[in-house]
Amino acid sequence: MDVLSDVIAGMRIGRPHSMRVTWQAPWGQRFAVMPGSAGFQVILQGSCWLIPDTGEPVQLHVGDVLFFPHGHGYALADSPSTPIPDWVCEPGDDIELFASASAGGSGAVTATLCGGYRLDRANGHPILRELPETIHLPARLGERRELRAAVDLLAAEIANPGLGADTVVASLLDTLLLYILRAYLDLESEYCEAGGWAAALADPGISAALEAVHRDPAHPWTVASLAGLAGLSRAAFARRFAALVGQPPLGYLTWWRLNLASRLLRSTDAPLSEVARRVGYGSEFAFANAFKRAFGTPPGRFRREACPLAPALAR
Template identity: 60%
Template sequence: MIYAAVVDFLSDVIASMRTGRASSARVEWRAPWGQRFPAMDGAAGFQVILRGTCRLVPPQGDPITLGVGDVVFFPHGDSYGLADELSTPLAEPRCDPVENTELFVSDFIGTDGAATVTLCGGYQLDPTSKHPLLRDLPTVIHLPAELGKHPELRSAIELLGAEVGTPRLGADIIVRALLDMLLLYLLRAWFEDQPAGAEVTGWAAALADPAIAAALQAIHADPGRTWTVQTLADVAGQSRAAFARRFQTMTGRPPLTYLTWWRLATAGRLLRESDAPLNEIARQVGYTSEFAFATAFKREYGTAPGRYRHADRPVSEPGKAAAGRS
């Protein structure tokens, strides 16, 4: 369902949200075992079953039996449990790749019961740049192992499992790259698994729609351009009214509202990651003056750009400052 242009869009979205570095762990569990993984604000995580079976206790809904090759992704960092059997109590965390600072670790938990080997990982996400695409995702994404399906995802898992299990020369850089790849492959697999012909809504529908995807790609490729609803409609190949209506229905925001949000999210990333002066950042994201940029940024984030740049953590999530005054 995903068109080629959307791949760059998805990469752009992930780059804007990622912060810090990802981490991973290979754990060999020996029955009986069970662990509770706590909720992690501003994080996403995954579990891959490399050997054996186990039971997933999700934050909502029925337990899920997991087998070799199954992948479970938690895009919102919700709490969950894993155990050899549902009757096994869940212990407090011992191995948490989001909380731990190591890039990759290996651990052994249990004694001499039946073995289950898992590969887990965690990503730190900046809550001030959390794209609405991610908010649309379900609490738990389960990607069962199916022969011949998502070969890139399976290859990345195999490589990552080998590197984490037996670190060798260059493993640090390799594991970082594989974790980044895995996050994109997970999201791509979920979007591609949306059933053809089904009633798909939200961002899944937007990414599957060639016209809206083209407009989103144009915004992300050149946020500093003087876009109008008409010029975006031209990119989409639709009339102004039809495009505006379709864009808002699928993304939840009018085109220019999304454009402004993305400009300021991009500005936030540039403030965090570069030493570029404010007037240069303002120009890159489409503001004709530093004053206009600073006013818009403070309205969105609740703090001035300079203070945001030097703060340990952003003051508020984008949009909440403005919403609080409405």
């Protein structure tokens, strides 16, 4: 998998959820702080205002996308002057994958597509930690056509679900998340100069090294071999990688291997020796020691605690 695909695969846990809401003015709605979650809003029809917990209101138009990667609270309203009710929209544990609803008065209509994802914060990729509290992607004619297409398909499926709707909606929600992150990173890469993941993924050499690590984490990578892929000298590559990514090349490689191992332990019944082999360790002993250093617990216990109802697994 490539870097961004790996980020998506590793960050989301459980089922996402989504809802198409038709609002009629006057209306206002507060959305709860959701630790461990990320949420989005897309304006499908009409216009409204984002009322953040801090800062000035922002007017939103058809096609605008909002993404809240850290689950911060906010409000939406037909006007900045509309009172926001005390009642907070807070999805429960049994929320549906997709639904439709209507609310408000009898005035001008605004339609929104909202939804959310539960995230694995403990093992989340550093890309997520760099994201701001709110990402606003304004609609611009001719730009981000793939993102708009995903929004249109998702909205149409929720409005008129057909056979296999659960699979279609779940896949489109993941696709929407990927396009949101891609659009944001593309925008950031145009302006970032000091460093960060947007700059790392936009740098041809560093990006090539990262792609190699993610596509084949079990390969016996060295700084020299990764530098060769980047087209840089060993010293120049190590300096540039650390400056952009925030840690040395082999430090990131080890972190990613063990992060991937934790995912395999939670989601598969592969023996520990197989997990070790798949993430690049020559022996189960070496893997167990490295895993315990990183997670504070041996991999076997980690698996039992993560999956308490799972049967005992052979080593």
